[in-house]
Amino acid sequence: MKKYEFSKIESRWQKKWLKDGIYEPDLKKAKNPFYNLMMFPYPSAEGLHVGNMYAFTGSDIYGRFKRMNGYDVFEPIGLDGFGIHSENYAMKIGTHPIKQSKISEKRFYKQLEILGNGFAWNEHVETYDAEYYKWTQWLFVQMWKRGLAYRKKQSVNWCPSCKTVLADEQVIASKCERCSSVAPKKDLEQWFFRITDYADRLLHNLENLDWSERVKIAQKNWIGKSEGAEINFAVSDFPQVIKVFTTRPDTLYGATYVVLAPEHELVQKLKTKILNFGEVKKYIDLTVKKTEEERAMGSKEKTGVELKGVLAINPASGDGIPIYISDYVLSGYGTGAIMAVPAHDERDFAFAKKFKIPIKVVIDGGGLKPGEAQTESFAGEGTLVNSEKFNGMKSADAMWEIVKLVGGERKIQFRIRDWLVSRQRYWSPPIPMIFCEECAFGGIGEQKGMPGWFAVPEKELPIILPNVKEFRPEGTGESPLASVKSFHSAKCPRCGSVARRETDVSDTFLDSAWYFLRYPSATNKKVAWDDAITKKWLPVNEYIGGAEHSVLHLLYSRFITMVLSDIGIINFEEPFTKFRAHGLLIKDGAKMSKSKGNVVNPDEYIKRFGADTLRTYLMFLAPFEQGGDFRDAGMLGITRFLDRVWRLGQRVIEKEKVAKDESRERILHQTIKKVTSDIENLQYNTAISSLMVLLNKVEEKGLSRKEFEVLIKLIAPFAPHITEELWYELGNKKSIHISKWPTFEHSKTVEDTFELVVQINGKFKSRITVPVGISEADAKVEAMKNSTVSGILNGKEIKKTIFVEDRLINFVL
């Protein structure tokens, strides 16, 4: 009997697959295209870890399954190698990123090769390749032309450790997503993309996407739509009004004060009228100094200052009410001003208590009665009181009536803000823009409100990232490129004067926001993507990746795709028809991380156990979408399983005689059914377990050649090498991975008899073997024959009988 030598088998087949190109679909002519995509990795120089492999394997199994089901599967691979992460690493070890990227690339690709995935290597893509980022820059230009890219001075997140600005999406609980440093706000002029223009569509389209629910919810929360009204509050002896946004206009009569964000422009305008402006100014200065973290995390204790000498007029009641400034009102949301209803908002309540502002109950509900001393606020809806002619109305009915009365306006607010895309770093595509002082002086520019700014003409792209020695960020608010004269001096595309090239680079998330468009056209150097090929292959059929990108990559990609669709250069507006988030692979109960020292490198495991065993183990340990704990011990079960498959295979190859057996045929068909639906639903763990059940049942008596071929086909997506070896040894001439997936016949999965459960008062008592489809009456008779059952029932009156067809009979006494 031949021995199972996995290392020889695996490397041999990997070479052969590559040579035969069985994973390269004909991108132009494929009849049945299926785009199977996994989020491309950023090549950390520590190399691929088993968490990456977990995700890739899960995606690959689905791809192999689809391929065997007759699809032309395209499963590309590439590297998201630009960006801070790679750059930080390069700095740490003192190698230039250009050099380091080549080293990492080699290492990563080598590791990816030994996993046994069905990658289409011909279409590989690296974001730091000029052939790629040429088009990233081109994309920026398209955004600019469409008026969706703009520059603006604004309070933005600044990471002092990464020495660059960050998008809101890259700040988690006021900390930098990469390095966890506290990222305070800083006023800087930066490039933004108008993602807010697409907020409503990004939200609305979610409904029809076949995506993991948790990711959809995360996006929904991030976009944060709230419907309400904008209402004007007049200011005493002053021409300008205070605009406030509220979702609860039904509580308007309860608004006993107004709060402005400290940055609100009206504060300065009212300067001369405010009696205590010195105090006010002190508070504003203090607020500005506070970092965002202190503002958010610091004690929830409310602070603020009243603007003495001015009053706002409640437009419903006509009462004059005080105006405060407080940092609990954010300048970046709504109008930067609120009407405060202490009786019906927790925050306003706390503030009013502290500053002894009247609390007026206007909604009767939650056990709160008007007139009583208030100990807490009630934020629910209810019946209006103290609201003049609206008394007695329900919140929902009164709401818009009140808005109408005071001349307010329905308004929708979003939480999401524009995408900040510029970075003061080195290792990214330079933003392809030029600023001309001459033209700026003359008020001339390509876009409204942005004099002097011009896009680099498309034929001049790419703007190559120069190989500079000093690539470290300086922390001056400028990119390291700013000190490279040969780079930043440019000619104005319009007037030809000496101009200055933009020296900031773009966010890495721009690189990855469109890579799926590039893959199928990756070999074409003339266009970003080929129209015919794109029509054929996109949108992506199955996308798998980490849930941590819920509001980063996945949102940005959707946005960019929508824009491209609006421009008319692609014919779909959602990039990923189906998306599934894989679970997280943990080790010893904790997320794998270098600092904890629990990172598992797949290489050694592949050496020891083989890629097939590791792949199958990873998929067996827990549901793929849930993730689980990686343990060495578990590997043994899979080793045994594949060994047994191998040995059974040798018996088949040696032409062991096997008698025909109907029950064996039945379990085979049942397993085909189970494995097929489990793989379709990414429930790989149960698919593998049912294959083990099958093997346990058939191992002793053996299988016919045909039956064994079915078995290894079912295992092939999980363990591609061993099954391929057995397949060829059986005399097949073409790869098992392009063979046809087994089908089952329903009639062959069903049994003639089954074990009918007999319950008494809902408790299991016995089971009896009866024919499938047995009638209630017959079942009753059969059950009575059972000694246990008849013993208990003896002489007792049966009040009721419950019969579930082909399952159970229950006697109620």
Added chain:
RNA sequence: GCCUGAGUGGCGGAACUGGUAUACGCGCACGACUCAAAAUCGUGUAGGUAAAUCCUGUGUGGGUUCGAGUCCCACCUCAGGCACCA
């Protein structure tokens, strides 16, 4: 605080639409093979017990139902996301 998930043997995890709880694997115990060990194969393995077709048992406490891991209510714990968003 709010929004998602999730709590099942010694461990990872199964369980269709409410219908035999613990599939499959690990571990453990015993047995076979062997001079012996490893590997392999076989048997057993929720607890109460020596044993059962007895009793108890799916985070806790209630409820609905002939019947609840599954549905409802309240709570506890853990993981993830959002967090003064008006």
